[in-house]
Amino acid sequence: MTEDDIRLAERLAEAAGAAIRPFFRARFDRETKADASPVTEADRASEAAMRAILAVERPQDGIIGEEYGREREDAERVWVLDPIDGTRAFVAGRPLFGTLIALVEANRPVLGVIDQPIIGDRWVGAAGRPTLFNGAVAATRNCARLDAAHIGTTSPAAFPAGDLDRFLRASGAAGDTLWGGDCHNYGLVASGHLDAVVESGLKLYDFAALIPVVEGAGGRMTDWQGRPLDADSPGEVIAAGDARLIEAIAAQLN
CATH class of the missing domain: 3.40.190.80 (D-Maltodextrin-Binding Protein; domain 2)
Structure with missing residues (x-):
């Protein structure tokens, strides 16, 4: 995982958000998957936008995505994409859903982004570095009980x-x-x-x-x-x- 990977992950988040926002609280096609969870045009547009970038920038890497399945999943590096985590919230017009982007190396996630394209919150975590929330260092709360x-x-x-x-x-x-x-x-x-x-x-x-x-x-x-x-x-x-x-x-x- 490199600094370029972090920048790429943020570009993926930007592309996903740009694909999602026109559909938010608008009319769009919706269907139900076999596990009874809803899927929308926005899910597919978001993942397609991220995959298009990865095809150019990281053609040798694998991809595992919720909507379009697996490509080169046995590669040394695999990008894991959830275009809309919280599709039910998205469908209902609630803005707390997000896009999840991860890079997995040696079977372990080493880079992760939680991006919320409507409210503008973004967390970026990378192995060996402090997590950033909207560019500032994030820290958990001490609570042992x-x-x-x-x-x-x-x-x-x-x-x-x-x-x-x-x-x-x-x-x-x-x-x-x-x-x-x-x-x-x-x-x-x-x-x-x-x-x-x-x-x-x-x-x-x-x-x-x-x-x-x-x-x-x-x-x-x-x-x-x-x-x-x-x-x-x-x-x-x-x-x-x-x-x-x-x-x-x-x-x-x-």
Whole structure:
């Protein structure tokens, strides 16, 4: 991962946002995927815009995208794209959805961008560097006690069977629980406004970009067993601003 990669990731975010904004709160075609999640013209336009740039700038790299699948996924470097994380929010006209862009090397995300093209928030995390929020250094909040922690998750409907009860056990022990927010929640952890996010049923394109952002701000991300995340991890995720919270949350989940 190089400085050029970071600049490229931000260019991808700009291109994705330019493709998305004309569709926001406008009329557009919508359909439902096999997993019952909505997909829109904006999702496809956004990912197509990013892929077009990568085809020119990084033709040897792999790509894993939510809408257009996998290309050269066994390459040494793979870009992982979620054009609109929070499509339901986008469809409803809520501006907290975002574009997720990650670069994976040796099976580990080393670069991540959370970009919110409507409200203008952008977090950029890169291995070995501090996470930046709109150009300024971001830092997580110290909070080691679960009963004092503010935790978040997107929706009770997003948990696979059985996982919701496990989450409710953890959230019941927390100081407060915020529902909704999609990828924005992870940015809030990185900036110290939210203490943790707990989710499951995620795909690689849902969580790869989040890891460098949260960890570059001083936090930690693991699966529900407390194991570090990589490209082969299951979709169970704990993101905590204070690493000491991981054990307490995992104990409630398990």
